[in-house]
Amino acid sequence: MxxxxxxxxxxxxxxxxxxxxxxxxxxxxxxxxLRVQENALTGTATKFDDASMANMILLVQVGENLLKKSVSEDNHETYEVALKRFAKLLSDRKKLRANKASF
CATH class of the missing domain: 1.20.5 (Single alpha-helices involved in coiled-coils or other helix-helix interfaces)
Incomplete structure (x- = not known):
């Protein structure tokens, strides 16, 4: 770019x-x-059209490393923990809606 x-x-x-x-x-x-974004991408990881196996492996590694980072300086929760919390919240809300719909 x-x-x-x-x-x-x-x-x-x-x-x-x-x-x-x-x-x-x-x-x-x-x-x-929660905004999940890696701002330090370089090289082939920044190319939208590089679907090579090497770049896909690199992007998986970037994602795995991002999961270990803190959400922010104020929030020391890792992205992994935050995403699990979001998944549980969404699952709980879906179950609640399903229970209300069954009445």
């Missing part, structure tokens, strides 16, 4: 995160918002 395209893409990503986190905070639901 050209530097201008990268800058435009990054700015859009940061603004989306800012607006969404602000909305969730305003609704007192900040614990229901």
């Amino acid at each position: 050209s530097p201008l395209w990268e800058m435009r893409s990054a700015a859009s990503s940061y603004m989306n995160d800012y607006y969404l986190s602000t909305v969730f905070q305003a609704l007192d639901s900040q614990n229901n918002y």
Whole structure:
């Protein structure tokens, strides 16, 4: 990608995160918002069209490393723990809706 395209893409990503986190905070639901994003990709990992086996293995490793990172400086919960918490929350809500629908 050209530097201008990268800058435009990054700015859009940061603004989306800012607006969404602000909305969730305003609704007192900040614990229901989690953005998972790796900002330190380099080399072939940044190419959208590289589906080579080597790059797929690299991207899996990037994802596994990301799971071990803290969500933020303020929240030391790892992405792995946060994603499991989200999965449980969604599962519990689905079960609750299914129970209400059966009445």
